[in-house]
Amino acid sequence: MYAIRISGLVKRHVIAGFDLSVPPGALVAVLGPPGAGKSALVEIVLGLTGPDAGEVSIHGRAPRDAVRAGRVGAMLQHGTLLDDCGVHETVAMIAALHRSSRPVTEALDLAGVRALAGRRCGTLSPGERRQVRYALALAGCPDVVVLDEPPAFEGFHESLRVLGRRGTAVLVTARSLPDAVFDRVVALPAAAIA
């Protein structure tokens, strides 16, 4: 069974028909220019909005059900952290909301923020905040990870390889990316009228 399966996806004025099957453990990048619908695609994959046509499933389930079951970790393009919370505390808090979770230190290591564990989120740079949000996406030990615009840090590709080796499927959207780490790189064409 595919980790993520998208077939005949249409979002009017944004996505004019898109198919993608991501097996467990696969690392897949979806690239497209600004406005191509990458964030719209991510929102549909996460069940935050519905498509106008087509189907999306995560391990055979409706996206919303898979998300509710804690099987999906996501980093949206925009997100916020509680400025007064510490980094470790923030990741621990999110991990505690999941039925099964990854050790906090492992999530911090994968996201390259172990050294920031004792800092208050309010003191972090924008790039560091993105890395902490990446740690939050991994905190629940999901078997599908969706990243809308990945964080930029040295260990990012290695963290993807670790996830892939453990059977986690990763879908990353971006305007451009070095493709060496990905099993597949797929283009999302500039927005077409659907």
Ligand SMILES: Nc1ncnc2c1ncn2[C@@H]1O[C@H](COP(=O)(O)OP(=O)(O)OP(=O)(O)O)[C@@H](O)[C@H]1O
């Ligand atoms: N709330 C909204 N109302 C109307 N149109 C919207 C809304 N949100 C997004 N759009 C439009 O949908 C299209 C796709 O937007 P989306 O944010 O998915 O693109 P993107 O590929 O993620 O772009 P970027 O690389 O700039 O983040 C764009 O034409 C955008 O203007």
